[in-house]
Amino acid sequence: DVYKRQYLDSGLENDKVYNYRLCLVYNVNGQKQASKGITISGIPTRLPNAIESLSVNLVQDNTFQAVWENPENSEVQVYCSTDRPEYKFGEVVPQSMLDSKMRRLAITKTAYNSGTFQFQGDGLLYISAVVIKSGSAVIGAISRASKGKTVTIKNIAAVNDKIHIFTDSPKGVTGFVVLCRFDKYPIDICDKKAIRKYISLKQYQHDNALIINDLKQKNYYFSVFAEFSIDGEKDYSSGADYLFENASKEVITYSISLAKKLFGFGESSVKIDFEAENESFILPDIDIVSAVEHIPIFKESAKLFYSIPTQPVTGSLQVKIPLPKNIERETYVKAFLKNKESQSSYQLQLKFNSVSKIS
The missing domain is CATH 2.60.40.10 (Immunoglobulins)
Incomplete structure (x- = not known):
């Protein structure tokens, strides 16, 4: 059709090269004759999505x-x-x-x-x-x-049931945007999952701090941005991150006891019982470490004795650890949280009168 100036070829595969020859066809003495034409190639593709964060x-x-x-x-x-x-x-x-x-x-x-x-x-x-x-x-x-226009968070504290954010602010600031999440730091100033609050420069100067009225028993992941006015448009610094730990810790108590084999049968073992104030709780990853002639004070200076993986617990949990045959005399054990991140949510306590010496 001489009136058509385009041709649609469907059903192709993306990212694959296709070659085409475009010719003109004439009717000469009742017969169709094609010109030499031109050869072109193309690659059909789907452009990827834009990076959103x-x-x-x-x-x-x-x-x-x-x-x-x-x-x-x-x-x-x-x-x-x-x-x-x-x-x-x-x-x-x-x-x-x-x-x-x-x-x-x-x-x-x-x-x-x-x-x-x-x-x-x-x-x-x-x-x-x-x-x-x-x-x-x-x-x-x-x-x-930016290096020169970044907020420095000096401290965050709870004062009169409110969160006070104390900062060193760059020159020329006109206000602040405070973002907060409870699972991780906000991705950027456009993070839609973060709680957002704007604080004017006037209010900041009056209170000498950025004040958040919502104080709960949670860990707050804050990101603070300074606002500027440049050529009549608002602009923002990069975010300053700060973790304000205000969650009540889950106190997990444990006891250690020694079960020795009787009459030469079975095997000796160490039994460790865990429980918490709540009937149901999550036991985090635990490392049981050992030391000779004294109770381990630091996990890093002791020897790993046994690892207990994280798991849900209802009521209490007893872990039975076989006692090695070549264990040294005067060996003591103690439980530590495996990951430092768990320290903001959990606290381990050895029960009163519980033994730590296992040999």
Whole structure:
């Protein structure tokens, strides 16, 4: 059809090269004759999704760490600019055009979705995680990097049933955005799962602190951003993270007893019984360590005797540990939390009058 200027070829496979020959056909003396034509090729593809999450934090001196979410395991490049990018999230532009507008950062990868870079300036740097495919760039989340405009959290304390955040603030600040989560630090200032509160500069100067009215028995993962007004538009610093531990700890008590074999039958064992104030509780990962001639004081200076994996418990739990045949005389054991992260949620206590000596 001479009126058609396009041809649709469907049912193709993505990321596979297809070659086509385009010819003109003439009717000469009642017979169809084709011109030499031209040969073209193309690669059908589906552009990947944009990177929805990007956080950039100063780790030391001039070194920043960028962390992004990449569920599709796409090829990600990190671009930067000292000016606010003219591209919007999800926009698709030719990579050559992006290279002319923004600079590609030299990232030292620390994982498939994170890396570090150097930035020595004191100004504000705009960072974007971009997915590259087939010469096209899919613009992702945009974050900021700055040394001179970062909030420093000095301390967080509970005062009169309120949370007070004490900070050192950069010059030119017009307000603060405080984000909070109870499971982990907020990803960035756009984290939709975080509780968000805006505090004006006037209120901050009046109270000499950033005040949060919601005080509960929980661990608060805070991220504080300073707000600035630049050319009539609001801008924000990178986030300052701080863990405020206010959750009541689960107190787990345990006792140690020794069961010796009778009349030469069976085997000697150490029995450890765990219980808590709550009928049902989660026992975290526990390390039982041993020392000779004294009760272990620090886990690091003792010898690992037995490991107990985390597990749900109803009522109480008894763990039976076979006693090694070559155990040294005057051996003592003690239980410790395996992971330091558990220390904010659990406390281990040896029951009064319980033995620690097992040989």
